Amino acid sequence: MGILDGKAGLVTGGGRGIGRGHCLELAAQGMAVVVNDVDGDEAQAVVDEITAAGGTAAASDDDIGTRAGCEALVERCASEFGRVDAVINNAGIVRDRTLLKMTDEEFDDVYRIHVKGTFWCGQAGALRMRDQGEGGSIVNTTSGAQMGNFGQTNYAGSKGAIASMTYTWALELARLGIRVNAIAPSATTRMTAQARDPKTGKAADSGRFLDPQLNSPMVAYLCSDEGSWITGQILAVGGDRLGITVQPRYGDTLLMPGGWDVDAIREKFRAAFRARLENFGLAKRPYPFYDGLAPRKD
Numbered sequence: 396m397g398i399l400d401g402k403a404g405l406v407t408g409g410g411r412g413i414g415r416g417h418c419l420e421l422a423a424q425g426m427a428v429v430v431n432d433v434d435g436d437e438a439q440a441v442v443d444e445i446t447a448a449g450g451t452a453a454a455s456d457d458d459i460g461t462r463a464g465c466e467a468l469v470e471r472c473a474s475e476f477g478r479v480d481a482v483i484n485n486a487g488i489v490r491d492r493t494l495l496k497m498t499d500e501e502f503d504d505v506y507r508i509h510v511k512g513t514f515w516c517g518q519a520g521a522l523r524m525r526d527q528g529e530g531g532s533i534v535n536t537t538s539g540a541q542m543g544n545f546g547q548t549n550y551a552g553s554k555g556a557i558a559s560m561t562y563t564w565a566l567e568l569a570r571l572g573i574r575v576n577a578i579a580p581s582a583t584t585r586m587t588a589q590a591r592d593p594k595t596g597k598a599a600d601s602g603r604f605l606d607p608q609l610n611s612p613m614v615a616y617l618c619s620d621e622g623s624w625i626t627g628q629i630l631a632v633g634g635d636r637l638g639i640t641v642q643p644r645y646g647d648t649l650l651m652p653g654g655w656d657v658d659a660i661r662e663k664f665r666a667a668f669r670a671r672l673e674n675f676g677l678a679k680r681p682y683p684f685y686d687g688l689a690p691r692k693d
């Protein structure tokens with residue numbers, strides 16, 4: 396008996412890394428899983444692993460970087476298993492480069508697979524769940540990079556968009572009983588092996604192995620009926636951590652009857668907020684710019 400007995404769902408990018416871990420965990424918990432990966436051989440290998448362990452799975456090599464691929468994937472889950480209870484948007488790629496050097500192609504490739512793939516699969520899955528009338532669970536995949544990460548304009552921007560879509564869908568789909576959350580995972584995978592320090596060009600891998608499958612129990616819980624109280628959240632998972640994410644919100648606000656002109660801003664803003672701006676970026680340190688920014692000589 397698993398917590399997902401009788402449910403069916405799909406995992407994009409399930410042939411490797413974190414997605415593979417999700418497929419194995421969801422199947423072990425009783426879900427019938429469509430293992431999707433544009434690399435069909437890897438998807439089939441995960442299906443073989445699941446069926447050898449007594450689980451239920453089917454492979455899909457649909458490209459989730461297209462609307463047709465996402466719609467076919469959701470349809471495959473429905474036709475193969477009769478229903479769609481969970482959509483796990485996990486597939487992703489990186490094409491790291493700093494803003495000053497990034498090409499349109501690098502930007503568009505990352506945006507299409509992360510943002511549009513999540514949009515297309517999420518929409519097709521939500522339509523199916525609406526028609527079933529029994530609710531469901533969508534789990535998107537964002538990253539700490541959404542907070543800002545050197546060399547990742549395309550990836551960080553896409554992950555930020557996925558976080559904002561997660562909040563928006565959670566608002567829109569609550570009345571249908573569809574929960575929408577995201578994970579910000581952490582694992583040693585092919586993706587992290589590709590990571591390069593954008594300044595030195597050398598491998599950025601920390602050397603510490605993080606088992607991809609350790610991201611997956613929380614995904615299983617989010618897909619279970621027991622997880623029905625959770626929506627609109629980004630869960631930080633991976634390794635030994637399990638955390639919630641602080642929700643973005645407006646901070647302290649000054650009011651000026653009639654509105655602010657430049658002189659009023661000059662007079663009040665720095666006095667009120669000096670020493671109170673928060674630093675930004677994935678690796679947060681105290682805010683370093685109170686004395687102003689100027690072009691560096693190096």
Ligand SMILES: NC(=O)c1ccc[n+]([C@@H]2O[C@H](COP(=O)([O-])OP(=O)(O)OC[C@H]3O[C@@H](n4cnc5c(N)ncnc54)[C@H](O)[C@@H]3O)[C@@H](O)[C@H]2O)c1
Nearest residue numbers: 408411412413433459460485486487538581582584585586
């Ligand atoms: N590894 C980490 O530490 C980490 C951290 C934060 C976020 N993430 C996110 O987790 C997710 C999984 O990353 P990973 O580290 O397992 O990467 P990975 O490269 O090991 O696996 C990604 C899989 O997605 C598949 N894929 C790529 N494009 C596809 C497409 N168009 N259609 C179908 N499948 C496609 C790939 O073939 C691959 O098997 C990604 O969204 C990534 O951004 C990973």
